[in-house]
């Protein structure tokens with residue numbers, strides 16, 4: 138049996154005809170070495186953003202089903218062009234949409250979860266000698282509606298295919314040559330990891346490190362697929378995302394992130410009664426709204442204040458829930474602040490080091506940045522701060538933990 142290689146190329150890597158040919162050249166080399174190559178691609182460049190803007194010009198409230206139908210078209214363009222580029226180089230190639238390979242998902246439009254893939258059509262194409270090219274980011278639900286997996290979801294399509302096909306590794310080709318200690322666009326002094334644990338990568342991705350879709354990391358961890366993040370523009374070795382037992386030295390802090398897509402909601406004067414938080418957060422979760430940092434004050438005069446963050450994109454859905462909660466409980470009107478950032482430090486070594494939180498707070502204090510909320514887990518510390526200070530904060534925290542080049 139030939140070795141199966143699964144590769145994913147992101148939007149920038151297939152952003153122009155020249156880049157598509159460049160990607161085809163790389164795939165050709167793997168194919169000529171006798172491997173079975175399965176390639177997942179994203180839409181070209183900023184296509185998906187442009188499609189979102191187009192829908193916005195038609196309506197402010199697009200039906201989710203139609204939005205997924207629209208957004209899935211971007212990947213159909215890039216898979217066919219890449220297949221043509223391969224044929225042009227003498228390499229047989231076949232492109233497939235999510236529905237053609239039965240990438241079955243639940244029916245949660247715009248954030249669908251993969252439930253299974255039928256490998257028979259992929260195997261047939263590989264066995265006849267073709268490179269298989271699959272549209273990332275898309276699937277179909279049980280009723281054959283087209284679904285999408287959430288922005289950045291092609292990574293998840295790729296790791297899911299690697300798991301189903303039994304590949305040991307999934308290569309994610311992008312416009313950086315690996316996972317850095319911070320977004321290199323924000324922190325020029327960031328350094329590259331040769332390896333990082335799934336656990337850390339999952340936290341980093343969930344906390345704003347856009348280099349990998351967080352669900353791809355979860356799949357890699359659950360199905361034991363090593364994720365190799367590398368550049369499509371050079372041959373440098375990238376970063377391997379692996380199990381903790383493969384890493385000798387556990388860093389106290391391995392990455393710093395900022396997440397700018399959240400809004401903070403504060404509801405004051407909530408009666409101090411059992412079960413109210415359960416009602417509020419239960420109602421939000423019934424609409425699939427993911428609540429992140431939560432802080433509740435100690436009761437004063439039988440009342441307290443609840444503050445929490447939700448994705449800005451879900452504010453429209455959340456507002457009626459919040460208002461009806463406040464009205465029914467006699468609490469104050471919900472206050473919303475969209476100008477916040479959640480900055481975080483992540484590291485598996487935090488499990489065994491003390492004082493990490495204090496060090497992070499000191500770094501922010503030295504820049505006179507006010508911390509509005511704090512949340513911690515075993516391997517991360519997050520602070521909500523004013524959005525305008527996010528870049529300064531990330532750079533300062535990065536330097537404080539000795540992550541910068543030459544430090």
Ligand code: ADP
Pocket residue numbers: 146147148149150179289310311312313315316317318319320321322345346347348349392
């Ligand atoms: P693709 O289109 O290939 O999926 P993305 O834009 O989704 O690419 O992800 C790559 C980008 O992720 C990089 O250009 C970089 O700016 C950003 N990024 C954010 N955090 C990190 C990090 N810790 N390490 C590397 N890149 C990061």
Ligand code: ASP
Pocket residue numbers: 147148179180185186211273274287288289290291292
């Ligand atoms: N094209 C989709 C997006 O822009 C999926 C991806 O790039 O992974 O979100």
Ligand code: MG
Pocket residue numbers: 147289292347348349350
């Ligand atoms: Mg991406």
